[in-house]
Amino acid sequence: MAQMHSDTHIGEDLAAARVAKGLTHGDVAEALNLQADYIDAIERLNRDALPSIGYVLGYVRAYANLVGLDGSEAVKLFKRDSAVPVNLGMRDRPHFVPRRKIKLPRGFVPAMSVLGCAVMLAFWYGTNTRVEASVGTSIELSNPSAPAPSAPTPLPANILTIKAVAPSWVQVKDAQGRVVISRILTKGETYQTEAGARMTLSARDGGAIVLYAGEDRLGPMGDVGVSFSGKPIDASVIIPELADIPLVPLTTDRPQ
Known part of the structure; x- marks a missing residue:
């Protein structure tokens, strides 16, 4: 079974094992029935380009087994390494606690934009409703809410x-x-x-x-x-x- 190295992250270990077996991204994607972009994203620890973590961990396990790495260990390392890929050099320090990036659900920003537009439109319509009338007729x-004059003229x-x-x-x-x-x-x-x-x-x-x-x-x-x-x-x-x-x-x- 291929070895994983302490001075690299799991994505690099998977890529190295793939290359050692003479496989391309397309070969792995075809064998696992995945998109080739997902294989590239796993190797680069790019969580933003991948689906939810539950699916991704299954992909990592299958990928590791395919190229001769330990699937369970690969999953463990992927969860650790992908949390803070820009701080991999600090991961072995005793007091280092990785800060996970907050990831909004897909479609959240467009949905909020549509909601904001709807609120603005409702406000505009409510304040700009007018009555058209013929001049002189x-x-x-x-306005029933307006205060009545103190001495109304008949x-x-x-x-x-x-x-x-x-x-x-x-x-x-x-x-x-x-x-x-x-x-x-x-x-x-x-x-x-x-x-x-x-x-x-x-x-x-x-x-x-x-x-x-x-x-x-x-x-x-x-x-x-x-x-x-x-x-x-x-x-x-x-x-x-x-x-x-x-x-x-x-x-x-x-x-x-």
């Missing part, structure tokens, strides 16, 4: 307000059929426009949306849990007339 959505009767009393998706279109808003209103949020603007409203839950003219509450735009499409928002619309407007089932532009 509507007023911005209210709204004039020609200001129409739709208010969400429960979360519901809504869509408002102008007189030309262009989408002004299309989003979910949370409880307490409102949307306002002027009378005569001929805006139409679609909603997933008619009972969740209440219509106001100025300060007067006209009532819900529909039944609880019933969706509708294309209802006019107009100051002349009162409760009986709301009931007379036919409901059109929503089939398009509805969130999933």
